Amino acid sequence: MVKVEEIMNKKVEFIEPDASVFDAIERMVGKKIRSLGVKPKEEKGEYGVISVRDVVLRVLGADLDPKKVEVEKVTTRPIVSVDRDVDINEVMHLMQKHRIARVFVKEGENIIGVCALLDVMAGLLIQKVREHYVT
Amino acid sequence: MKVEEVMKKKVEFIEADAQLIDAIEIMVDKGIRSLLVKPSSEKDDYGVISTTDVVLRALGLGLDPLKTKVKEIMTKPIIWLKKEVDITEVANLMREHNVARVFVKEDRQVIGVIALLDITVALLRRKVIGPYVA
Numbered sequence: 671m672v673k674v675e676e677i678m679n680k681k682v683e684f685i686e687p688d689a690s691v692f693d694a695i696e697r698m699v700g701k702k703i704r705s706l707g708v709k710p711k712e713e714k715g716e717y718g719v720i721s722v723r724d725v726v727l728r729v730l731g732a733d734l735d736p737k738k739v740e741v742e743k744v745t746t747r748p749i750v751s752v753d754r755d756v757d758i759n760e761v762m763h764l765m766q767k768h769r770i771a772r773v774f775v776k777e778g779e780n781i782i783g784v785c786a787l788l789d790v791m792a793g794l795l796i797q798k799v800r801e802h803y804v805t
Numbered sequence: 806m807k808v809e810e811v812m813k814k815k816v817e818f819i820e821a822d823a824q825l826i827d828a829i830e831i832m833v834d835k836g837i838r839s840l841l842v843k844p845s846s847e848k849d850d851y852g853v854i855s856t857t858d859v860v861l862r863a864l865g866l867g868l869d870p871l872k873t874k875v876k877e878i879m880t881k882p883i884i885w886l887k888k889e890v891d892i893t894e895v896a897n898l899m900r901e902h903n904v905a906r907v908f909v910k911e912d913r914q915v916i917g918v919i920a921l922l923d924i925t926v927a928l929l930r931r932k933v934i935g936p937y938v939a
Contacts (some may be wrong), residue, residue, distance in 0.1 A: 695925055695929055696929070698922070698925070699922075699925060699926050699929055702922075704921070704922060722921045722922050722925055723905060723921055725921075725925060726896050726899055726900070726921045726924060726925060727896075727899060727900045727903065728900075730896040730924075730925070730928060731896035731897050731898075731899050731900025731901075732900060733897070762860055762864045762865040763865050763867075764865075765860050765861060765865050766860065766861050766864075766865025766866055767865070769861060771856075771857065786856075787838070787856035787857060787859070787860045788832065788833065788836070788838060788856050790860060790864070791829050791832060791833050791856060791859060791860065791864070792833045794829065794864060794870065795829065795830065795833055798826070
């Protein structure tokens, strides 16, 4: 078994829902990351996510001005999340079920990591190695 | 600005008959999110296998990557354009086909690829969508 905490990326960047998509683009490009967590709209609210896919397919590809579109408009909310000790096979299943490219990892109310498609694939290789040495 | 100026020229390939586990190893090892699948004959088309295909069409459904072939889950044909096309058209094409990457072809050969983050960086740098502040 491989737990999601073993393969998750602990560096999760956040943006405000009323920031512009242009701000989100600058943040993603500057940090070389493909998604940002979007903070809740109000206290006790749910976190969301904006990805480079959302930016290209829903803003740039639709000929909208990223400076005039709020992040919230293209945010997917709520996020799909799991606990840190969940098996990566469960994460893959969630991605398939929800047709999503990343699952967040929560500890209580805090987001402590994110796990994307390539991360679970890396986890699968670790799992294969472990199975090999156990059998 | 033309697509040939922003495309990535290094495109990794895999055979259609390769096992899925081989594709996974190459992608993870090289940190890349797609592999171009070679045509099996002169008349055949290129295909593509991406991290989305691997997880959403195979692993997430419980398929065994040691018993599944690349050709069973790849996307075919690929979405492509010519190297002279203006980069502003790339995002529209991605939206139209709901894809994360488009290939660049010249004389039936694939000579490059542009992915979501590549086109976002290019548009930002070229001030198509505003000033770039690094």
